[in-house]
Amino acid sequence: ILNVEQSPQSLHVQEGDSTNFTCSFPSSNFYALHWYRWETAKSPEALFVMTLNGDEKKKGRISATLNTKEGYSYLYIKGSQPEDSATYLCAFNGWGSNFGNEKLTFGTGTRLTIIP
Amino acid sequence: SQTIHQWPATLVQPVGSPLSLECTVEGTSNPNLYWYRQAAGRGLQLLFYSVGIGQISSEVPQNLSASRPQDRQFILSSKKLLLSDSGFYLCAWGRYEQYFGPGTRLTVT
Numbered sequence: 001i002l003n004v005e006q007s008p009q010s011l012h013v014q015e016g017d018s019t020n021f022t023c024s025f026p027s028s029n030f031y032a033l034h035w036y037r038w039e040t041a042k043s044p045e046a047l048f049v050m051t052l053n054g055d056e057k058k059k060g061r062i063s064a065t066l067n068t069k070e071g072y073s074y075l076y077i078k079g080s081q082p083e084d085s086a087t088y089l090c091a092f093n094g095w096g097s098n099f100g101n102e103k104l105t106f107g108t109g110t111r112l113t114i115i116p
Numbered sequence: 117s118q119t120i121h122q123w124p125a126t127l128v129q130p131v132g133s134p135l136s137l138e139c140t141v142e143g144t145s146n147p148n149l150y151w152y153r154q155a156a157g158r159g160l161q162l163l164f165y166s167v168g169i170g171q172i173s174s175e176v177p178q179n180l181s182a183s184r185p186q187d188r189q190f191i192l193s194s195k196k197l198l199l200s201d202s203g204f205y206l207c208a209w210g211r212y213e214q215y216f217g218p219g220t221r222l223t224v225t
Contacts (some may be wrong), residue, residue, distance in 0.1 A: 031212065032212060034213070042218070043215075043216040044205070044206070044216045048213070089159075089160065091160075091214075093139065093212050103162065104162070104164075104214055106152075106160040106161075106162075107159055108158065108159035
């Protein structure tokens with residue numbers, strides 16, 4: 001059983017502040033790490049896919065980093081806005097299952113609430 | 117462009133009743149298809165995946181089953197629902213990147 005863990009479970013941040021949270025995953029048989037943003041009553045929306053150690057991706061005020069050797073990724077949000085309120089999920093793609101690299105194992109998510 | 121549909125959006129069913137949730141994908145052929153569930157306070161759990169018509173792999177033993185009667189259709193079923201089947205069910209398509217449908221909120225009473 002693969003362990004993909006996210007912390008914290010939930011977070012309240014004042015509007016305008018910056019924040020970050022963590023995803024940890026197995027460091028062996030790594031293929032890719034995904035970040036999704038999941039708003040209530042909507043589908044999870046893909047934010048980033050990262051495959052290389054040291055990868056850093058950015059989309060507007062949101063960025064993510066990847067360390068495959070130690071098995072963690074950080075998601076950063078700069079200058080939080082109310083529309084950033086959502087659950088942020090990370091998902092690990094690894095090699096070795098009978099499904100190749102086409103199976104995602106999800107963390108439990110970080111629920112972010114921005115306080116206006 | 118690709119679109120994924122799921123229905124119904126919400127469902128309230130009594131314990132012991134049957135279940136059928138449907139997912140269809142447009143704009144792609146021979147996609148990998150997935151059923152996930154999020155139970156209250158839990159993460160997204162992979163239930164079933166399919167790489168082609170009639171090919172289903174189960175991740176978690178339970179009273180649910182899945183079928184893929186057509187290339188872009190994926191159905192989640194149960195003969196008798198349990199209280200523990202309540203949750204949010206998501207269908208997804210893709211390979212190493214996955215794209216999700218709008219989901220079905222199932223409440224078993």
